[in-house]
Amino acid sequence: MKIIIGCSRNSDCKIGSELIQWWQGTDYSHVYARWYLKTQEREIVFQASHGSVNQVSLDFFTKDNTIVKEFTLELSDDQFKKFSQKCIDLCGQKYSIIELFQIVISNITNGKVKFSDQNGYICSELMAELLEDFFGAKFDKPAFMLRPDDIIGFLEINSNLQTV
Numbered sequence: 001m002k003i004i005i006g007c008s009r010n011s012d013c014k015i016g017s018e019l020i021q022w023w024q025g026t027d028y029s030h031v032y033a034r035w036y037l038k039t040q041e042r043e044i045v046f047q048a049s050h051g052s053v054n055q056v057s058l059d060f061f062t063k064d065n066t067i068v069k070e071f072t073l074e075l076s077d078d079q080f081k082k083f084s085q086k087c088i089d090l091c092g093q094k095y096s097i098i099e100l101f102q103i104v105i106s107n108i109t110n111g112k113v114k115f116s117d118q119n120g121y122i123c124s125e126l127m128a129e130l131l132e133d134f135f136g137a138k139f140d141k142p143a144f145m146l147r148p149d150d151i152i153g154f155l156e157i158n159s160n161l162q163t164v
Helices: 015-024 058-064 077-090 097-108 123-135 148-157
Strands: 002-010 030-037 042-049 052-057 065-074
Touching: 002 015, 002 123, 002 148, 015 148, 030 058, 030 077, 030 123, 030 148, 042 058, 042 123, 052 058, 058 065, 065 148, 077 123, 123 148
Parallel strands: none
Antiparallel strands: 002 030, 002 065, 030 042, 042 052
16 A cells, blocks of 8 residues: 655645744745545544644645645555554644644753653654554654654655664
8 A cells, every 4th residue: 555655734834834834945845644545535634733633635725835846665465454553542632732842942041951742743753653663763862852854854755664
């Protein structure tokens, strides 16, 4: 099963998206996963945004978002079943805006101020968890402290990821 992990930006130049792009020095502010559900004939986007972990159709997603870059990964049917079960189980978890502030403060202080994981998810934390669980990814900082550019940088370096 083909899984795509990608990055995007808000099409309407929302201030949050613009600030994240500026902070990272990128043309994107968000990361997500997507896949095609053959039985429903729909492309599903899985993300942490708008207050929660959620799934929306690709058509709905692209009304407000511009896709910048995507990476294709492969899962066996059994692995995809476990992957999609995890995604379904995470839906509805709250968005953790506190973690965004933690990342900014940590970046400003060069990591001197330490933080703990908060309830909920941000987009990069969610994608890191999926990459760690299903592809054995290793990051140099905790998932809750990762930014979208950390996820995309990892995927650029590890474009030949194998499942675990």
